[in-house]
Amino acid sequence: MNQMNWLAIAPEVVLLVMALVVAMVDLWVKHPRRTPTYLLAQASIAVVAIMHLLRFDAGETFYAVQRMVVADPMGHLLAFFAAVATMVSLAYARPYAADRDMLKGELITLAMLSLLGISVMVSANNFLVVYLGLELMSLSLYALVALRRDHAPATEAAMKYFVLGALASGFLLYGLSMMYGATGTLDIGKVFEKIASGQINQAVLVLGIVFVVSGLAFKLGAVPFHMWIPDVYQGAPTAVTLLIAGAPKLAAFAITMRLLVEGMSGLAQDWQQMLIVLSVASMALGNVAAIAQGNLKRMLAYSTIGQIGFMLLGLTPTVVSGNTLSAANGYSSSMFYVLSYVFTTLGTFGIVMLLARAGHEAEQVDDLKGLAKRSPWYAAVMAIFMFSLAGIPPTVGFYAKLAVLQAIVSTNVSLYIWLAIVAVLLSLVAAFYYLRVIKVMYFDEPVDAHPIASTGEVRTILSLNGAAILLFGILPGGLMAMCAQAIVKALSS
Numbered sequence: 001m002n003q004m005n006w007l008a009i010a011p012e013v014v015l016l017v018m019a020l021v022v023a024m025v026d027l028w029v030k031h032p033r034r035t036p037t038y039l040l041a042q043a044s045i046a047v048v049a050i051m052h053l054l055r056f057d058a059g060e061t062f063y064a065v066q067r068m069v070v071a072d073p074m075g076h077l078l079a080f081f082a083a084v085a086t087m088v089s090l091a092y093a094r095p096y097a098a099d100r101d102m103l104k105g106e107l108i109t110l111a112m113l114s115l116l117g118i119s120v121m122v123s124a125n126n127f128l129v130v131y132l133g134l135e136l137m138s139l140s141l142y143a144l145v146a147l148r149r150d151h152a153p154a155t156e157a158a159m160k161y162f163v164l165g166a167l168a169s170g171f172l173l174y175g176l177s178m179m180y181g182a183t184g185t186l187d188i189g190k191v192f193e194k195i196a197s198g199q200i201n202q203a204v205l206v207l208g209i210v211f212v213v214s215g216l217a218f219k220l221g222a223v224p225f226h227m228w229i230p231d232v233y234q235g236a237p238t239a240v241t242l243l244i245a246g247a248p249k250l251a252a253f254a255i256t257m258r259l260l261v262e263g264m265s266g267l268a269q270d271w272q273q274m275l276i277v278l279s280v281a282s283m284a285l286g287n288v289a290a291i292a293q294g295n296l297k298r299m300l301a302y303s304t305i306g307q308i309g310f311m312l313l314g315l316t317p318t319v320v321s322g323n324t325l326s327a328a329n330g331y332s333s334s335m336f337y338v339l340s341y342v343f344t345t346l347g348t349f350g351i352v353m354l355l356a357r358a359g360h361e362a363e364q365v366d367d368l369k370g371l372a373k374r375s376p377w378y379a380a381v382m383a384i385f386m387f388s389l390a391g392i393p394p395t396v397g398f399y400a401k402l403a404v405l406q407a408i409v410s411t412n413v414s415l416y417i418w419l420a421i422v423a424v425l426l427s428l429v430a431a432f433y434y435l436r437v438i439k440v441m442y443f444d445e446p447v448d449a450h451p452i453a454s455t456g457e458v459r460t461i462l463s464l465n466g467a468a469i470l471l472f473g474i475l476p477g478g479l480m481a482m483c484a485q486a487i488v489k490a491l492s493s
Contacts, residue, residue: 005062005063005064005065006064006065007064008062008063008064008065008069008071008123009064009065009069009071009123010051011048011051011052011055011079011119012116012119012120012123014044014047014048014051015044015045015048015112015115015116015119016116018040018041018044018047018048018112019044019109019112019113019116021040021044022037022040022041022044022105022108022109022112023105023109025037025040026104026105026108026109027105029105032098032103033094033098033103034094034098034103034104034105034108037105037108038090038094038108041090041108041109041111041112042087042090042091044112045083045086045087045090045112045115046083046087048079048083048115048119049080049083049084049087052076052077052079052080052083053076053080055071055076056073056076056077056080056482056486059073059485059489060072061073061489061490063125067125067126067187067189068124068125068126068128068129068187069123069124069125069126069129070123070124070125071123072123072486072489072490073485073486073489073490074122074254074257074335074486074487074489074490075122075123075254075490076486077482077483077486078122078250078251078253078254078335078486079118079119079122079123081247081250081339081342082115082118082119082122082247082250082251083115083119083247085246085247085250085342085343085346086111086112086114086115086243086246086247088246088343088346088350088461088465089111089239089242089243089246089247089346090108090111091457091458091461092239092242092346092349092350092353092354092458092461092462093107093239093240093242093243093353094455094457094458095353095454095455095458096237096238096239096353096356097237097239099356099357100148100237102147102148102237102239104147106143106147107144107147107239110140110141110143110144110147111140111144111243113136113140114136114137114140114141114144114243114247114248115247116136116137117133117134117135117136117137117138117140117251118133118137118247118248118250118251119133120132120133120136121133121134121137121251121254121255122250122251122254122255124188124255124258125187125188125189125258126186126187126188127176127179127180127186127188128186130176130255130258130259131169131172131173131176133251133255134169134172134219134251134255135169137248137251138165138169141161141165141240141243141244141248142158142161142162142165144236144240144243144244145157145158145161145232145235145236145237145240145244146158147237147240148237151237153234153235154235154236154237154240156231156235157231157232157234157235157236158235158236160228160231160232160235161228161232161236164218164227164228165218165228167218168214168215168218168219168225169215170215171211171212171214171215171218172211172212172214172215172216172218172219173215174211175208175209175210175211175212175213175214175215176208176212177208178204178205178207178208178211179191179205179208179209179212179263179264181204181208182200182201182204182205182208183195183200183205188258188259188262188263189262189263191263191264192262192263192264192265192266195264195266195267196266205264205267206267206270209260209264209267209270209271209274210274212259212260212264213260213271213274213275213278216252216255216256216259216260217278219248219252219255220249220252220253220256220308220312221282221304221305221308222278222279222281222282222305222308222309222312223278223281223282223284223285223286223305223309224281226282226285226286226305229301229302229304229305230298230301230302232244232301233245233297233298233300233301233304234295234297234298234301234363238297238349238352238353238356238361238363239353241297241349242345242346242349242350242353245300245304245342245345245346245349246342246345246346247342249308249338249341249342250338250339250342253311253334253335253338256315257331257490260315261315261318261327261331261491262490262491265318265319265324265327268318268319269319272315272316272317272318272319275312275315275316276313276316276419278309278312279309279310279312279313279316279419280309280419280422281309282305282306282308282309282312283306283309283310283313283422283423283426284309284426285302285305285306286302286303286304286305286306286307286308286309287302287303287306287426287427287429287430287433288429289302289305290302290303290306290430290433291429291432291433293365293433294364294365294366295363295364295365296352296362296363296364296365296367296368296437297352297363299365299433300345300348300349303389303430303433303434304345306426306430307341307389310337310401310404310423310427311334311337311338311341311404312334313334313404313408313419313423314330314331314333314334314335314337314403314404314407314408315330315331315334316330316408316416316419317329317330317407317408317411317416318330320411320413320416326407326408326410326411327491328484328487328488328491329406329407329410330404330407330408331487331491332403332480332483332484332486332487332488333400333403333404333406333407333483334404334407335483335486335487336399336400336403336476336479336480336483337400337401337403337404339479339483340388340396340397340399340400340469340472341389341397341400343396343465343468343469344385344388344389344395344396344397344469345389346465347381347384347385347462347465347466347469348382348385348386348389350458350461350462350465351378351381351382351385351462354378354452354454354458354462355367355368355371355448355452357453362448365436365437365440366440366447367447367448368382368437368440368441369440369441369444369445369446369447369448370441370444370445370446370447371440371441371446372441372442373445373446374446374448374452375452377463378452378462379441379442380466381462381463381465381466382437382438382441383438383441383442384466384469384470385466385469386434386435386437386438387434387438388469388473389430389434390427390430390431390434390435391427391430391431392431393473394470394473394474395469395470395473396468396469396470396472396473396476397469397473398473399472399473399476399480401423401427403476403480404423405420405423405424408420
């Protein structure tokens, strides 16, 4: 066994070991809030996040475990933000889960194993490793959705998620097997070389790409493979919805980059057309359907579909007029967009869980009525999140949308200019239901007079989350430069 270089996967090994340690320690924890388990898990994830950040700063790219794993700046940056997103999710989820008898060792351990799956996916350089990471993440999330066994909607959501998730995995696996059959290799870098040589069966490869893109679209939640998102978001306990809506989106972006861009950019003309169709369909259906939703979680689910469509738009200018000059700009803009979306979504669901209490789920838009009178601070923070999702300055969501639009308009191709116009018009549609939430908070009378109970930890993190959305909107250059650096290094390796 040569070329192993186990140090390349040190963060993943630490995370796996600590997940097992947390599971064992929890057996002796009797504290109702699981404080020792929770603190140990948070400390473990923080260490893993720091390891990824230090390696990103080093800026090195190398292959390990017999080229099955690639350690590059893009993988480290996405893994770092996935770890941070998981930490924030657990902090928001803890009071909510405790009130519903869900705060067990399983919740924390499965969240750590889901993060491990995400970390494996973002560093994958082999079809088998991609699939291994995908299943580790997915199986953990299926179990999390069903964690509240006495809750019928959660059980139903878990069944739907499992069946449709298995279907998506099957699509992806079938597509990857066809790619292997056509190229004779599982190594993503070597697939690229085989395609570049032209010594391949083009028809089989294109059919394989159709299945791969379909599988990725399932995991991202793009139309027409979106059907699981509204039901799972609504049915799952809000703490678990947050874990599904956050970090896994970074993993889906990562494997889209690994498989389509790093492995199959030689066939970009085939798959970028599919992404254009998926993008426009997702933006149209997601934003229009969200208007009709009275359930807040369901509205955010359709909003997610629309946001994913916008993110896919950034991946489309790969080969334009026979050149790839616009590719890196598009990919880095798309990466910036998915990061801004994830952290805005975390805060939004954090507010939803904050307003919930034992025996009451604050899942309807009407539950936000008069929030400005009950708590001006939380209403202001929620308004920041809504403005960001709508793409209104000075929030990070505005700059993220602007970056994607700039990337596709700069191609100077009429198709992409029309796509930009369509994206702007559909963003205006989306602004309606985001602004409706703000109107409800500030101009309607409260329907719930109960005091908002929250821990100091949740208040602090929510405030920091809202501040970060504003700060990165006003000063986006640093994060955008990190994304650009990560993408350029990944494409040049």
